[in-house]
Amino acid sequence: MMRPLLFTNARIIDPSQDWDFSGELLVKDGVIGAAGQSLEAPQDARVIDLEGKWLVPGLIDMHVHLREPGEEYKETIETGTAAAVAGGFTAVACMPNTRPVNDSAGVTQFILEKARRAAKARVFPIAAITLGQKGEQLTEFGDLLSAGAVAFSDDGLPVRNARVMRHALEYVRNFDALIISHSEEPELSRGGLMNEGRVSVSLGLKGIPAAAEEVAVFRDVALAELTGGRLHIAHVSTRGSVEIVRRAKARGVAITAETAPHYFSLTEEAVIGYNTSAKMYPPLRTEEDRMAIIEGLKDGTIDAIATDHAPHSVIEKECEFQLAANGIIGLETSVALSLNLVRSGYISASQLIRCMSSSPSRILGVPGGSLATGDPADISIIDPEVVFTLTRESLHSMSHNSPFLGETLQGKAILTLIDGRPVYDPEGNCSHPPGQQ
Amino acid sequence: MKCLNARHILGISTLSPGEISLILDTAESLKEILDRPIKKVPLLRGKTVVHLFFEPSTRTRLSFELAAKRLGADTLGISAGASSVKKGETLIDTARNIEAMRPDVIVIRHPYSGTPHLLTKYISSTVINAGDGINEHPSQALLDAFTVREHLGHIKGLKIAILGDIAHSRVAHSDILAFTKMGAEVVVSGPATLLPPRQTEVLGARVALRVEEALEDADAIIALRIQRERQGRSLVPSKREYARFFGLGPEKVRLARPGVLIMHPGPINRGVEMAPEVADGPYSVILDQVTNGVAVRMALLALLFKKS
Ligand SMILES: [Zn+2]
Numbered sequence: 001m002m003r004p005l006l007f008t009n010a011r012i013i014d015p016s017q018d019w020d021f022s023g024e025l026l027v028k029d030g031v032i033g034a035a036g037q038s039l040e041a042p043q044d045a046r047v048i049d050l051e052g053k054w055l056v057p058g059l060i061d062m063h064v065h066l067r068e069p070g071e072e073y074k075e076t077i078e079t080g081t082a083a084a085v086a087g088g089f090t091a092v093a094c095m096p097n098t099r100p101v102n103d104s105a106g107v108t109q110f111i112l113e114k115a116r117r118a119a120k121a122r123v124f125p126i127a128a129i130t131l132g133q134k135g136e137q138l139t140e141f142g143d144l145l146s147a148g149a150v151a152f153s154d155d156g157l158p159v160r161n162a163r164v165m166r167h168a169l170e171y172v173r174n175f176d177a178l179i180i181s182h183s184e185e186p187e188l189s190r191g192g193l194m195n196e197g198r199v200s201v202s203l204g205l206k207g208i209p210a211a212a213e214e215v216a217v218f219r220d221v222a223l224a225e226l227t228g229g230r231l232h233i234a235h236v237s238t239r240g241s242v243e244i245v246r247r248a249k250a251r252g253v254a255i256t257a258e259t260a261p262h263y264f265s266l267t268e269e270a271v272i273g274y275n276t277s278a279k280m281y282p283p284l285r286t287e288e289d290r291m292a293i294i295e296g297l298k299d300g301t302i303d304a305i306a307t308d309h310a311p312h313s314v315i316e317k318e319c320e321f322q323l324a325a326n327g328i329i330g331l332e333t334s335v336a337l338s339l340n341l342v343r344s345g346y347i348s349a350s351q352l353i354r355c356m357s358s359s360p361s362r363i364l365g366v367p368g369g370s371l372a373t374g375d376p377a378d379i380s381i382i383d384p385e386v387v388f389t390l391t392r393e394s395l396h397s398m399s400h401n402s403p404f405l406g407e408t409l410q411g412k413a414i415l416t417l418i419d420g421r422p423v424y425d426p427e428g429n430c431s432h433p434p435g436q437q
Numbered sequence: 438m439k440c441l442n443a444r445h446i447l448g449i450s451t452l453s454p455g456e457i458s459l460i461l462d463t464a465e466s467l468k469e470i471l472d473r474p475i476k477k478v479p480l481l482r483g484k485t486v487v488h489l490f491f492e493p494s495t496r497t498r499l500s501f502e503l504a505a506k507r508l509g510a511d512t513l514g515i516s517a518g519a520s521s522v523k524k525g526e527t528l529i530d531t532a533r534n535i536e537a538m539r540p541d542v543i544v545i546r547h548p549y550s551g552t553p554h555l556l557t558k559y560i561s562s563t564v565i566n567a568g569d570g571i572n573e574h575p576s577q578a579l580l581d582a583f584t585v586r587e588h589l590g591h592i593k594g595l596k597i598a599i600l601g602d603i604a605h606s607r608v609a610h611s612d613i614l615a616f617t618k619m620g621a622e623v624v625v626s627g628p629a630t631l632l633p634p635r636q637t638e639v640l641g642a643r644v645a646l647r648v649e650e651a652l653e654d655a656d657a658i659i660a661l662r663i664q665r666e667r668q669g670r671s672l673v674p675s676k677r678e679y680a681r682f683f684g685l686g687p688e689k690v691r692l693a694r695p696g697v698l699i700m701h702p703g704p705i706n707r708g709v710e711m712a713p714e715v716a717d718g719p720y721s722v723i724l725d726q727v728t729n730g731v732a733v734r735m736a737l738l739a740l741l742f743k744k745s
Pocket of ligand 1: 155
């Protein structure tokens with residue numbers, strides 16, 4: 001058995017329990033033993049003084065690309081989950097745009113088996129909505145869910161055909177599951193390389209208008225309203241999308257939304273110099289959009305922060321801007337970038353942890369996001385003050401396509417536990433594993 | 438100013454007004470060589486200029502090659518097309534291989550914006566942008582500015598009208614930047630499908646939805662080539678409609694100042710963006726533009742080497 005762990009002098013933040021206090025938390029037998037003040041340490045407990053650092057429910061990233069199977073030169077389930085735990089995430093939900101596409105129980109089981117062997121973060125596979133992500137025939141939702149899939153998305157591609165999306169939102173109700181929409185009207189985004197606006201004109205790069213996203217968000221909201229199917233909008237990036245989601249929620253539509261740290265940290269200006277590390281879909285937008293995203297997080301219109309971790313090798317990024325792949329890695333920078341929102345006073349620490357843990361758990365219907373007694377001890381310990389420089393060497397991800405490379409960032413995970421077991425412990429806080437005297 | 442600060446010619450956006458004036462002054466003194474019986478000066482003797490063209494081009498490439506030859510450089514031309522790309526070689530590898538043969542200047546034309554900028558990160562030769570995607574075509578804008586200055590004596594305070602596909606034209610982008618940097622007022626017009634959406638201004642030029650407003654009292658009119666095959670059918674209903682409402686016919690020319698300069702970067706779709714009687718009319722300086730292109734490109738090469 002593992003020795004009990006008693007964390008003392010911790011700032012314990014758990015929005016699901018309405019907690020934000022300084023105190024102690026006991027981990028025993030892989031679950032939360034108790035949380036409170038002046039807890040009595042069991043005799044054999046290891047006591048770890050956190051000196052005011054944050055102790056929060058394990059962070060959950062509901063939108064990552066792990067690239068396995070098929071593109072193991074970019075990332076594997078092993079390296080992707082290593083990056084996750086180093087970023088403070090105890091669980092990730094991985095998108096189905098692998099090769100082959102995760103559109104059958106076999107692929108879902110393969111992913112889960114690889115994740116089990118990697119033994120780092122928990123992995124929740126998101127299966128495709130349509131076979132091969134071709135946008136035509138629905139996948140076997142029931143079979144995929146029983147194999148371990150937690151939601152459905154054709155992420156990477158939009159579901160072009162509105163009738164197919166309608167049927168997906170209808171059929172998913174039989175299983176009380178979730179459809180995640182990559183909202184993009186392809187006829188409006190076609191050939192586009194960055195946000196359409198002042199910067200795209202000055203760089204001579206074909207633009208993607210905000211309307212390419214908003215038209216699709218609006219369509220899927222209307223279909224959710226029509227069908228009653230549960231809908232989640234991935235990577236919201238524009239002011240207009242925030243407004244559409246806000247109004248839909250006010251009408252009581254069953255809809256949730258996420259954004260990614262880059263949409264509240266950067267603008268289209270990051271592309272200047274034909275910087276392929278700032279190329280992604282949806283593209284980085286304007287300052288006005290960035291502030292609207294922050295406003296959406298503040299008032300709860302946007303429920304979750306997800307990274308859209310999208311590893312690419314130098315082959316896809318050190319090339320002409322037009323040919324460069326879309327996407328950036330995010331697992332190891334999300335905590336620092338998201339903490340900026342708290343430091344700037346936009347949201348509270350509790351709101352932040354809700355966006356990064358309890359809301360993703362609730363939306364996906366997966367365990368986690370809570371430090372209640374008896375819950376699995378999935379815990380992130382975060383030092384919000386520590387300053388570090390992001391370097392290639394410091395990354396656990398196999399790829400290093402980040403626009404923040406070389407930047408000085410503040411705040412990172414220093415210890416990550418799953419079922420009370422340390423899966424990331426660079427400082428050796430738990431370095432003498434239980435059972436070894 | 439005697440030298441360029443720029444080590445590469447990537448676009449008008451990276452040139453200062455002083456540098457543009459220097460290029461135009463230098464072109465003026467070099468142009469005289471083109472009328473000599475022996476059209477050669479040894480300013481670039483022993484230097485090698487590689488013309489790396491990833492897009493078909495006749496006049497720009499010929500103009501650059503002539504400019505280099507007139508200055509005594511050795512020139513090589515590579516029409517890469519998509520062929521190396523098809524063989525799986527990346528652009529960076531292609532450029533590094535050429536660089537290994539020790540050229541001095543690489544003149545590049547590429548269908549993707551920003552490609553010349555990318556090259557400068559990987560090779561040490563001087564890079565001249567001969568047109569990148571829908572971004573810039575700096576030597577065209579310089580020859581346009583040279584032509585206007587040659588005919589009207591100055592650029593500052595003039596009104597320059599640019600008609601056509603503003604959103605997808607590298608010539609338009611570079612022209613707007615060059616003429617505004619030199620103190621002219623630039624007004625652009627064309628079908629709204631070919632203008633940046635909802636903008637009243639683009640790169641410092643005023644956007645006029647009525648062509649007549651752009652032409653009124655203009656000192657020079659630059660009509661751009663319409664390429665419907667490239668731009669998609671839903672942008673312009675028909676050539677006929679374009680010619681009638683946006684093409685430059687004699688009646689539209691009359692809105693401009695008397696003696697207005699009629700310009701076109703070529704090749705012209707006669708009867709579409711410009712009526713034949715305008716292209717061949719008394720105010721047309723279209724062929725002067727071609728001659729001046731050689732002089733301006735000579736100036737660029739001469740100045741880039743003067744520095745080193
Ligand atoms: Zn997506």
